[in-house]
Amino acid sequence: MKFAYKLSASAIALAMMTGMSFAQDIEIKNAEWWQEAGKKFDGTTLRGVTESTPASNYIADVLAPKFEELTGIDVQIETTSWDQMYDKAIKDMEAKTGIYDMVYIEQDIVYAYLSRNFLVDITKSLNEKAELKAPEYSEDNFTTFAENFRGSDGDLYGVPMEAFIKVYLYRTDLFDDPKIQAAFKEKTGKDLKPAKTHAEYTEIAQFFTDYGKENGMDLWGTTAQAHTGHPASWYEYFESVAPTFGVYDWGIDANDNYAATVENGGTMNSPEAKEALKWWLSMRDIAPPESVQSTWTEVATTFAAGRAAQGLVYGENAAWIATDESKSRVVGEVGVALPPLEPGVMEEAESGKGYIGYYDGGAFGLPVTSKSKDAALLFMQFMALPEIQEDWAAAGSRITLTSTYDTPKVKEVDKELGGYYSMLRDDGKLFKGAPEYPFHRQVIEATAPTFYEILTGSIGPDEGLDMMAQKAEEELKNLGYRK
Amino acid sequence: MQSNRLGWILLAPTLVILFFFGVVPFFYVLWLSFHQWNPFALDPAVVYNGADNFRALVFDNGFLASLGVTIAFVFFAVLTELIVGYLLAQAFMKEFPGKAVFRTIHTLPLIMAPIIVGSIWKLMTTPSIGIIPSLLASWFGFDLNIGTSAVAAFTVTVIMDVWHWTPLVTLTLIAALVSLPADPFEQAQIDGANKRQIFWHITLPMIAPALLATVFIRLMDALRTVDEVLMLTGGGPGSATRYLGVHIFKEVFPKTNYGYGSAVSIIVLYLTIVACWLLYVALIAPRNKKA
Known part of the structure; x- marks a missing residue:
């Protein structure tokens, strides 16, 4: 027993030392300013709640201890599931309990959150309290992703901490294999290369599913985030697939009385939306069997296990899939490309009328109910310092400052990732985050049961999308947005 | 008089906790069920809407479907737990090698958090890669896919519940069986009663109060199942396992439809009370009347 205690104690000590050494590795410019700024908050404890993602875990494990070492302000970051995080944050802000500072x-x-005035205007707060504004912090440092966290007044309400695009990942070892290339050529008469259109993607997916079957391999032609009871499938269709067919913003037209049905001016049940859904369902049918139980995490795991030749995967997972041998079987064998598109979609994206995929990410916001707003403002600026971004980007596949792209570690990982970071920088503008609606989960939960019935085959895709568009309009009417 | 006062003093902390964490939330939910409130509506105010939420329930296909699958789930899960739990309790009444080890292992699921149970079963039943579908496919050529088959998903949720909660039934029934006097059994044997007669006319009536208490507990628990099922199937495929607890969770948390979700909660509470009362009337009241 004593040995077990000693072993546990050693392990904890080692873990703490590792964390500390990570924290000590980061050199903060102008450390004196931070020490001075932190003096008046000595003894303060900040509490934050966030989704457990690689980027968030880095904050909890590395940035929080470093900040405490520098300022004396204790930062407790709770990393949990998305649902728990959302539930806790909403309840805290709704009940005005002030538990969380971030x-x-x-x-x-x-x-x-903006519609409910839950968040502090960070731009305004820092302008009003010049003594809290860190010399190295500037909103100009952020990538354009920060625009997602600005209010209608143009001010920033959240400090971006993770940002990534949902990319088309493919297995370079398979795509570059001469034998496979020859087999593909023989079967299709075409060269094997990442697809640019849905037709090409289908051809490749079918080829690899057949190839896996013929050769007794656990290999399928595509991934599919097609859980039959979790909104992850809804998200994949509406945010990653439908836009590639030219159906944007979930098919809801905010400028036309929030119309969703074609008859009222929406596109949720348009011919393009129906074609997109049928295509996606056909891909689901040749994806690994676990796809019907897959959310975003499982899709990444499926790809990392080497069970899919290609697929749409959230960029936050790209780094570990391509580089972490303890979790991935396809290290060094991953390439990235833009998602396959229907004709005309790229032109719409380039002109700003549309987009080709999902740009996701998150920020840390400061609730108006926080009891330590000033100390929290300090920590949030600390998260946006250029000198801490390099390791964070390499660990969490995320970039929120433009200067981070040019750091040596990011350039190195970019090579291993087949150019993911370069794509994020150069083509990020072609992707878009979720539409600017204050009713996301409400519309999703109103329409998702029908969507799941489509996935199980109880309802056909055409009929199902008609029902979903009507349900969406009903829900928007109930919520008061649709008149 | 003094001991009475001491009793109230000792009870006070429990009563205070019960008041704030039981009574107050109940009346809050009851109050909310007569209001329309969605904090993400254009008008996020709490508005009194009479019995509209309850009226809407009657025509809500989602709720009615959820009620149907929940009743089926409760029936199969609780009945199986009672039968298996009783058989195990009887087995544990006898001596056999390794009894202590087996009893400990058998009790382990009981101490696991439901969310962990859901995770374990998800890992075990993930189509094609989970151990259960893999073994079923290689041994019997059976394709178990809880992501596409409503029957498979429903059955697995029942089995998971049985796996998790049968030990509770077993432990309760062991306690009841141990406390039974030996005389009636000896007399029955002398009178030549067979095992089936002894079970129906002596064992079952004597353990009925414990059995009924167990049924009440399991019935209430099964009616509000959320965590395990949410983790395992998310309520799917489609709405095949969207039991009332899951339905309420989805209405209240992601959809933030607090008023309507509260109304569903009140109805579920009412149904639970009615079910328990019916069971009591059917099983215990006639015995009390005879006595």
Whole structure:
């Protein structure tokens, strides 16, 4: 027993030392300013709640201890599931209990929080309290992703801490294999390369599913985030697939009385939406069997296990899939490309009328109910310092400052990732986050049961999308947005 | 008089906690059920809407479907737990090698948090890669897919509940069986009663109060099942396992439809009370009347 205690104690000590050494590795410019600024908050404890993601875990494990070492302000970050995080944050802000000083705001929740005036205007607060503004902090440092967290007044209401795009990942070892290339050529008469259109993607997916079957391999042609009881499937269709067919913003037209049905001016049940759904369902049918139980996490795991030749995968997982041998079987064998598109969609994206995929991420917001707003403002600026971004980007596949792209570690990982970071920088503008609606979960939960019935085959895709569009309009009417 | 006062003093902390964490939330939910409130509506105010939420329930296909599958789930899960739990309790009344070890292992699921149970079963039943579908496919050529088959998903949720909660039934029934006097059994044996007669006319009536208490507990628990099922199937495929607890969770938390969700909660509470009362009337009241 004593040995077990010693072993546990050693393990904890080692873990703490590792964390501390990570924290000590980061050199903060102008450390004296931070020490001085933190003096008046000595003994303060800040509490934050966030989704457990690679980027958030880095905050809890590395940035929080470093900040405490520098300022004396204790930062407790609670990392939990998305549902728990959302529930805790909402309840705290709704009941005005002031438990949390920082809450994770995923890009698709910010509009709901802004509509309820839950968040502190960070731009205004820092302008009013010059003594709190860190010399190295500047809103100009952020990438354009920060625009998602600005209010209608142009001020910032959240400090971006993670940002990524949902990319088309493919297995370079399979795509570059001469034998496979020859087999593909023989079967299709075409060269094997990442698809640019849905037809090409289908051809490749079918080829690899057949190839896996013929060769007794656990290999399928595509991933599919197609859970039959979790909104992850809804998200994949509306945010990653439908836009590639030219159906944007979930098919709801905010400028036309929040119309969703075609007859009222929406596109949720348009011919393009129906074609997109049928295509996606056909891909689901040739994806690994676990796809019907897969959310975003499982899709990444499926790809990392080497069970899919290609697929749409959230960028937050790209780094570990491509580099972490303890979790992934396809290290060094991953390439990235833009999602396959229907003709005309790229032109619409380039002109700003549309987009080609999902740009996701989150920020830390400061609830108006926080009891330590000033200390929290300090920590949030600390998260946005250029000198702490490099390791954070390499660990969490996230970039929120433009200067981070040019750091040596990011350049190195970019090579291993087949150019993911370069794509984020150069083509990020072609992707878009969730639409600016304050009713995300409400519309999703109103329409998702029908969507799940479509996935199980109880309702056909055409009929199902008609029903969903009507349900969406009903819910929007109930919520008061649709007149 | 003094001991009475001491009793109230000792009870006071429990009563205070019960008041704030039981009574107050109940009346809050009751109050909310007569209001329309969605904090993310254009008008987030709490508005009194009479019995509209309850009226809407009657025509809500989602709720009615959820009620149907919940009744089926409760029936199969609780009945199986009672039968298996009784058989195990009888087995534990006898001596056999390794009894202590087996009894400990058998009790382990009981101490697991429901969310963990859901995670374990999810890992075990993930189509094609979970151990259960893999073994079923290789041994019997059976394709178990809880992501597409409503029957498979429903059955797995019942089995998971049985796995998790049968030990509670077993422990309760062991306690009841141990406390039974030996005389009636000896007399029955002398009178030549067979095992089936002894079970129906002596064992069952004597353990009925404990059995009924167990049924009440399991019935109430099964009617409000959320965590395990949410983790395992998310309520799917489609709405095949969207039991009332899951339905309420989805209405209240992601959809933030607090008023309507409260109304559903009140109805579920009412149904639970009615079910328990019916069971009491059917099983215990006639015995009390005879006595």
